[in-house]
Amino acid sequence: MKKLIALVLVLVLCLSLAACAKGATLDDVKKTGKLTVATSPDFPPFESLEGGKVVGIEVDILNLIAEELGVELEIVQMDFDSVLTAIKSAKYNCGMSGITANEDRKKNMLFTDPYYNAAQVIVVKADSAIKAKADLEGKTVSVQTGTTAEAGCQDEGLTVQAFTANADAKAALTTGKVDAWVVDNLTAIQMVEEGDGLTILEEKMTEEPYAFAFAFGSEDLVAEINKIQAKLIADGTVEQIFTNYGETYMKP
Numbered sequence: 001m002k003k004l005i006a007l008v009l010v011l012v013l014c015l016s017l018a019a020c021a022k023g024a025t026l027d028d029v030k031k032t033g034k035l036t037v038a039t040s041p042d043f044p045p046f047e048s049l050e051g052g053k054v055v056g057i058e059v060d061i062l063n064l065i066a067e068e069l070g071v072e073l074e075i076v077q078m079d080f081d082s083v084l085t086a087i088k089s090a091k092y093n094c095g096m097s098g099i100t101a102n103e104d105r106k107k108n109m110l111f112t113d114p115y116y117n118a119a120q121v122i123v124v125k126a127d128s129a130i131k132a133k134a135d136l137e138g139k140t141v142s143v144q145t146g147t148t149a150e151a152g153c154q155d156e157g158l159t160v161q162a163f164t165a166n167a168d169a170k171a172a173l174t175t176g177k178v179d180a181w182v183v184d185n186l187t188a189i190q191m192v193e194e195g196d197g198l199t200i201l202e203e204k205m206t207e208e209p210y211a212f213a214f215a216f217g218s219e220d221l222v223a224e225i226n227k228i229q230a231k232l233i234a235d236g237t238v239e240q241i242f243t244n245y246g247e248t249y250m251k252p
């Protein structure tokens with residue numbers, strides 16, 4: 001009986017420790033010499049795979065930030081919805097995934113200041129009768145699981161098919177399983193350019209800011225990164241990075 005009570009106590013202790021896992025401080029990160037970064041590299045031009053390596057606008061920005069902090073980036077790949085869970089539970093230091101910093105997510109994690117103003121767009125087949133947001137009524141749309149597109153389309157009362165991988169959300173449209181695909185603007189441009197007879201509607205679904213995500217407890221690390229990021233925005237470095245990828249920079 002005593003053994004059982006002891007076991008239960010240990011279990012409760014483990015669970016409560018796990019529940020309040022804290023994000024790394026600036027000092028923690030400097031001591032380990034690395035910033036661990038969780039990402040879903042299916043989101044060009046922000047993060048995608050090139051010969052097994054994660055490349056993109058956010059990789060370039062974070063590399064400059066890491067350099068200023070005097071640490072290395074350690075990038076770990078996973079699905080988009082896992083990125084959010086991994087950051088919430090402080091499994092990795094930083095979430096890099098074109099993450100929209102919204103009020104809902106701010107209940108569960110910290111965000112840097114936004115660095116880019118993005119939008120959700122509607123992608124349809126070039127010959128589709130859907131020409132505007134209002135035409136989506138009663139239609140089926142594909143989205144990536146855990147994204148603001150998923151939440152937004154559900155709020156609009158649309159029939160939503162969610163896919164873990166972004167490419168599968170697109171494929172659902174090209175193969176005619178859904179009527180439209182809702183995704184972030186620059187990713188839409190890049191993935192529509194792959195040439196599958198798709199087109200992006202002029203009318204946007206939403207506008208939303210991107211930021212890097214951290215676990216609660218990383219307040220001083222986020223403050224330091226905000227300073228570095230502000231400098232990189234002010235001196236035109238961030239804009240130059242967007243230009244390097246052929247994109248126009250939209251300041252938040």
Ligand code: ARG
Nearest residue numbers: 040043097098099100147148
């Ligand atoms: N901006 C959207 C969100 O935060 C989509 C991000 C998807 N990112 C990705 N790497 N697949 O929900």
